[in-house]
Amino acid sequence: MASRSAVRLRTTTPDDNAFIVEMARHACIIEDWPLPAPDDDEVLEILPPPGVPPIIAENERRPPVGAVWTHHSNPPLRCDAAGAPLPELCIGVAPGWRGGGVGGLLLDALFADLSxxxxxxxxxVHV
Incomplete structure (x- = not known):
C-alpha cells in the first residue's frame, strides 16, 4: 500500500481510455465478485460521457493507480429539487493502492472541480 504523498493527479488523455474502462470495471463490482467484462452493460453505462474528463491518480513512476469522474444513469439515480438528474460518482482505485488515501485524494479533487x-x-455504493 502506497501513501497519497507518492501520488499526483492529472486529467485524462486518450492514452488513458483502457485504464478508465478498467477502473469502471472495478467500480461496478461487489467485493470478491469477478470483474465484469469491459463491454458489460453496467461498465459501459458508468463510463464518463463526452466532455467529462476523469481525474487520474498516478504514482511516481507514472502508471495510473486510480480515477474518478461523474456520469448520468438512465433512469437517474437521484434528481435535485427541480427534477434535474444529479451526476453520479464513479471512482476506482487499483487493488494494490487501496487503503492509502488515493480515493480520498481523488474525491477531494472531484468535489473541488464540481463545487x-x-x-x-x-x-x-456496494457494501
Missing part, C-alpha cells in the same frame, strides 16, 4: 457548478451528487 462551482453542481449542487449535489448521487452515489451508488
Amino acid at each position: 462551482t457548478g453542481v449542487d449535489g451528487i448521487g452515489t451508488n
Whole structure:
C-alpha cells in the first residue's frame, strides 16, 4: 500500500481510455465478485460521457493507480429539487493502492472541480 504523498493527479488523455474502462470495471463490482467484462452493460453505462474528463491518480513512476469522474444513469439515480438528474460518482482505485488515501485524494479533487457548478451528487455504493 502506497501513501497519497507518492501520488499526483492529472486529467485524462486518450492514452488513458483502457485504464478508465478498467477502473469502471472495478467500480461496478461487489467485493470478491469477478470483474465484469469491459463491454458489460453496467461498465459501459458508468463510463464518463463526452466532455467529462476523469481525474487520474498516478504514482511516481507514472502508471495510473486510480480515477474518478461523474456520469448520468438512465433512469437517474437521484434528481435535485427541480427534477434535474444529479451526476453520479464513479471512482476506482487499483487493488494494490487501496487503503492509502488515493480515493480520498481523488474525491477531494472531484468535489473541488464540481463545487462551482453542481449542487449535489448521487452515489451508488456496494457494501
